[in-house]
Amino acid sequence: MRKTIKSPSILSIDTSCDETSAAITQGLTVLSNVVWSQSKIHAKFGGVVPSVARRQHERKISWVVERAVNTAKIQYKNLDAVSVTVGPGLAIALGVGINFAKNLAIRYQIPIIAVNHLDAHLMGVFAQANKNNNQSGLTSNNAANLLMPDNRLKHPAFGIVVSGGNTLLVQIEAIGKYEVVAQTIDDALGESLDKSARLLGFGYPGGAVLEKFAKKGNPNKYHLPLPLLGREDEGIYSYSGIKTAFNRLVTSLTERKILTRQQINDLASTYQKVAFDHFFRISKKTIIKNLSNETSYLLAGGGVAANVDFRKRVRTMCKKLKVVPVFSYNKKLYGDNAAMVGISAYFKFLKKEFSNPENIDRLPNLKIDQAM
The missing domain is CATH 3.30.420.40 (ATPase, nucleotide binding domain)
Structure with missing residues (x-):
């Protein structure tokens, strides 16, 4: 107890x-x-x-x-x-x-x-x-069930942070102890979704709006290149290439006429699908590479995790890997x-990890595995 x-x-x-x-x-x-x-x-x-x-x-x-x-x-x-x-x-x-x-x-x-x-x-x-x-x-x-009575993790776990500023996958050895096993080398996933939304005229922030339009579109209507094909074992995400390709696609479609509502839906759906395909392809490969018998949970955080389709795909991936996904309530x-x-x-x-008020300061480039 x-x-x-x-x-x-x-x-x-x-x-x-x-x-x-x-x-x-x-x-x-x-x-x-x-x-x-x-x-x-x-x-x-x-x-x-x-x-x-x-x-x-x-x-x-x-x-x-x-x-x-x-x-x-x-x-x-x-x-x-x-x-x-x-x-x-x-x-x-x-x-x-x-x-x-x-x-x-x-x-x-x-x-x-x-x-x-x-x-x-x-x-x-x-x-x-x-x-x-x-x-x-x-x-x-039921996340509290992952904790022992003294609030230590029962087992090691994986964690993903997907937001406007960060996209990374970590192994969690203990509370506060992380090893980064995959991360973006340019844009974050959330930033990528916001920028693509802006190209479609959704304004800022656009990720949540993009999701709504994507639900009404055909994700296979247009072609966008899947980033880093053949480099899945490197533990890196990259969204700059797909963003550039999407910009060209939208520009080519708007050269002669204004986009119809259905075209906007299809473009939103296509971009979201390819962006998610890339994330889960890299994540699945990386998790398999680092999976052990003890690691049976995946913690998911960050603004992109609010996306319904994203959470659905997390559950699908975890089911195949026999890992339990854990989301905020x-x-x-x-x-x-x-x-x-x-x-x-x-x-x-x-753990009595307190700071001296006189010494505490801003760390704008702080990493998840960096000591403070």
Whole structure:
């Protein structure tokens, strides 16, 4: 049985990109998770403008944190720690959350925990719903079953992080201990989907819009080259080539006439299919290469994991490999959010991995396997 000692209450903050987020977690339970998105503000620029992101974080962070605290019905004096994303991300955006968290830690004399954003994407699968205030009707997943009573992993696992800034596959030897076995050498999968969506006039961010149009299209209507054919054993993903080919395809179709709605659907469906084909071809090969009898789980995190077809294909791949896929219980936990930061911080809290508020700083290029 899991230990019944009181789980720590942690206030977590994430300002790594264009979402201002704060959450209260108690152990693995999410008591609140507030996310304020700047996407509409950045849409007119076609992407995130770092200086604008920083100003918006500075404008909203106090309100977001206060709302998270009030929703969780907790007082600052009863917090056991504060945690914050230190990287990777936009340096000047990260600084807003870090400075706010440092001030809270000093003011209330509580430990501060530095969190790796990529680690948080994976640890977010262990988040559990607050049974006392679960208005969404969503139920928790069974990810906690992967943990031993002392919160160590029962077995090694694989993990994938698929987002706008990262695409990687790791072996998880223990909580917080990773070995990268495959990663992108150029664009991230999420970034690739956003850029293709922009070519079709969907604006920013476009990945979720692309998914909606793709559902109505024929994924085999057009031809796009599959990247890195014959190089599947190298453990690399690449999306720059397919993006260039898609640009040429769209340009050739729009030279003489405007695209019809069905053509847009078909183009969206074709691009999404080929982008996913590439990811799963490389991932399957890499997992087979590194699979052992003990490794029987795959943790999936990152904004692209919110895509229904992507999760379906994860399940299909895992079924063939006899690996159990593990997803977050709530779709809101796939994108950038502070609840996943709180779950990562919880495991660090148990190991007393605290930081000195005076020394904690931004690490915009932080890697998942890099020490902080």
